[in-house]
Amino acid sequence: MNCKEVNGRLLSYIHGEVTPSEKRLITAHLSACLECTAKLESMESLESRVRRHIQQRAERVAAPASGWQALQARLDKEPVSRSNGFLSALRPPFFGLPLSGWQFAAAAFLVFLALFTLTPAARAQMQAQIQQIAGGWFNFSSPDGQSQAEIGGFSAFTPYHATYLPEGFQLSGMGGSSALDKETITLGYNNQEKFVDLAQSAGTPLEALPQGEHLVLNGSTAVFVEDFARSAQELQEKIPAISIVIEYDYTHTNLLVWDMGEIRLQMLSNLPKDEMVRIAESLAPMQGGRLPAAQTGGGSGWGGLEFLIILLFGWAGIALGLVLATLGLLKRSLPFGIAGLLLGLPFSFYLLATPSGWPFGLSLPLLLGVSAYACSKPGRLKLGWISLILAGAIVLGIFVLTR
Amino acid sequence: MNNMEHIQWIRRSRAGDSRAFAHLYEAYKDLVYRTAYLLLDDPAEAQDALQETFLQAYRALNSYDPRRSAFSTWLYRITVNHCLNRRRARRPLVHLPPAQFESIASPIDLEGEISENLQLQRALEHLSEKLRVVVVLRYFLDLSYAEMAEVLEIPLGTVQSRLNQALQNLRRALQAAKQPGENFGLEEEVSE
Numbered sequence: 001m002n003c004k005e006v007n008g009r010l011l012s013y014i015h016g017e018v019t020p021s022e023k024r025l026i027t028a029h030l031s032a033c034l035e036c037t038a039k040l041e042s043m044e045s046l047e048s049r050v051r052r053h054i055q056q057r058a059e060r061v062a063a064p065a066s067g068w069q070a071l072q073a074r075l076d077k078e079p080v081s082r083s084n085g086f087l088s089a090l091r092p093p094f095f096g097l098p099l100s101g102w103q104f105a106a107a108a109f110l111v112f113l114a115l116f117t118l119t120p121a122a123r124a125q126m127q128a129q130i131q132q133i134a135g136g137w138f139n140f141s142s143p144d145g146q147s148q149a150e151i152g153g154f155s156a157f158t159p160y161h162a163t164y165l166p167e168g169f170q171l172s173g174m175g176g177s178s179a180l181d182k183e184t185i186t187l188g189y190n191n192q193e194k195f196v197d198l199a200q201s202a203g204t205p206l207e208a209l210p211q212g213e214h215l216v217l218n219g220s221t222a223v224f225v226e227d228f229a230r231s232a233q234e235l236q237e238k239i240p241a242i243s244i245v246i247e248y249d250y251t252h253t254n255l256l257v258w259d260m261g262e263i264r265l266q267m268l269s270n271l272p273k274d275e276m277v278r279i280a281e282s283l284a285p286m287q288g289g290r291l292p293a294a295q296t297g298g299g300s301g302w303g304g305l306e307f308l309i310i311l312l313f314g315w316a317g318i319a320l321g322l323v324l325a326t327l328g329l330l331k332r333s334l335p336f337g338i339a340g341l342l343l344g345l346p347f348s349f350y351l352l353a354t355p356s357g358w359p360f361g362l363s364l365p366l367l368l369g370v371s372a373y374a375c376s377k378p379g380r381l382k383l384g385w386i387s388l389i390l391a392g393a394i395v396l397g398i399f400v401l402t403r
Numbered sequence: 404m405n406n407m408e409h410i411q412w413i414r415r416s417r418a419g420d421s422r423a424f425a426h427l428y429e430a431y432k433d434l435v436y437r438t439a440y441l442l443l444d445d446p447a448e449a450q451d452a453l454q455e456t457f458l459q460a461y462r463a464l465n466s467y468d469p470r471r472s473a474f475s476t477w478l479y480r481i482t483v484n485h486c487l488n489r490r491r492a493r494r495p496l497v498h499l500p501p502a503q504f505e506s507i508a509s510p511i512d513l514e515g516e517i518s519e520n521l522q523l524q525r526a527l528e529h530l531s532e533k534l535r536v537v538v539v540l541r542y543f544l545d546l547s548y549a550e551m552a553e554v555l556e557i558p559l560g561t562v563q564s565r566l567n568q569a570l571q572n573l574r575r576a577l578q579a580a581k582q583p584g585e586n587f588g589l590e591e592e593v594s595e
């Protein structure tokens with residue numbers, strides 16, 4: 001320790017409010033440094049002077065003898081139930097909780113917000129928005145190179161697109177859903193009467209391939225199911241998510257299922273088998289990144305803000321949040337604790353928007369909140385550490401699960 | 404002070420036994436009164452604060468949790484909050500014009516210890532409320548840092564830095580007062 005550090009801790013040293021190791025370091029420094037020893041002595045003399053003065057001043061007065069009678073007269077007027085008034089109810093402890101009224105209001109607001117985001121509609125909307133902003137982006141060109149498309153919000157895997165399509169085919173639609181445990185992306189291609197629906201998903205352990213004719217596709221096993229559905233109605237029953245287009249003929253809807261690495265691919269089409277296989281063999285990974293703004297007809301103009309949001313909603317935000325919360329507990333600083341909580345919120349909201357991650361999205365801000373609260377309450381440090389460790393474990397668990 | 408006895412008194416007070424509450428009052432009245440006096444510098448206001456503190460304590464006794472804090476800590480918190488509210492309410496009155504400090508601060512007509520005590524008292528009176536409270540809690544009530552943090556509901560580190568700051572300000576004010584012609588050192592007072 002140098003002189004400056006010792007100076008800052010002298011008073012705590014005098015009061016015995018330093019850790020044993022700090023005490024050893026300061027004692028060692030003092031035995032070798034005359035300047036600091038002089039400061040210690042002057043501090044002690046100032047302190048004892050202040051103490052003596054204050055004690056003397058206090059002893060000159062005493063509570064008036066008639067005090068209890070006066071107080072008792074007022075106590076007698078108190079209502080028997082002694083229920084707290086509205087304003088005193090706003091002071092801590094609030095309903096027995098160690099919170100003041102406004103802290104309670106803030107907590108209630110957070111809980112309300114959390115409950116709101118648990119409603120399916122709100123979740124779906126938020127999920128879509130977060131993925132629009134924070135998800136990965138991919139782009140690809142049509143087989144003839146005439147047009148380009150981009151797709152956002154899928155980060156667990158690189159999706160594939162067809163580099164071969166029969167004459168007249170074009171991209172008709174893209175869709176997808178993303179969850180903590182499963183991400184699916186669907187590409188639709190069509191011409192006037194034929195369609196190809198290509199669903200790719202990753203995340204869950206792959207189910208067994210369905211019953212059907214076994215083929216070899218790009219060196220791995222594929223299953224072809226001829227006439228998987230013979231009508232639009234049957235197809236709809238088997239795959240509720242599919243959107244039926246009235247112009248198409250669904251009487252011979254075939255299914256081709258295969259895996260590429262950890263991705264399960266399912267192609268539905270009313271094309272013949274050899275065409276379906278040819279398309280399947282032509283699949284190539286999409287390119288990462290967005291298209292230049294000029295090609296999509298107008299940029300989104302997010303720029304730096306988008307980058308910031310990705311940071312906040314992603315691992316960077318929560319990691320920094322955990323670091324700040326740890327510093328908050330170490331330094332017992334409430335602002336650090338609160339900063340940790342705030343940085344944890346975007347990630348928590350992201351989790352809330354996922355089907356299986358929402359319990360963690362709910363508990364993470366609560367744990368960080370408890371840890372922040374503990375920063376300002378010396379008696380609650382243990383509780384703070386336990387909460388923070390639990391929060392860290394949740395984040396680590398999700399990190400491992402999603403890798 | 405007997406802790407078990409206190410808990411008994413608290414329990415009985417909650418049930419509406421005012422004689423039990425009288426015991427609590429007797430045990431703490433001087434500490435509360437003197438704390439209030441040191442914070443308010445006015446015996447009449449301190450008397451008022453004593454009444455208000457115990458009245459508030461009586462009303463809030465149901466919400467006092469002995470497992471969470473000592474009764475004394477809880478009571479001091481009510482005392483300090485009341486006194487600070489009181490000071491804030493009268494804030495415009497305590498700001499004396501600077502000329503008055505100088506005449507009080509320059510020890511021309513006063514000698515020895517009386518003069519020194521007066522200087523110290525003036526210096527204390529010109530500490531900010533936050534700093535003054537930690538000085539009173541520490542040097543009158545002899546509270547530990549942890550107890551002060553609980554009374555003031557601030558982090559431990561803040562207690563430490565406020566106490567450091569308070570002593571630094573007192574030292575500066577005393578040094579400035581020793582040098583005639585110089586101001587009382589108020590300009591140097593660093594606010595947090």
Ligand SMILES: [Zn+2]
Pocket residue numbers: 002003004006029033034035036037
């Ligand atoms: Zn030194």
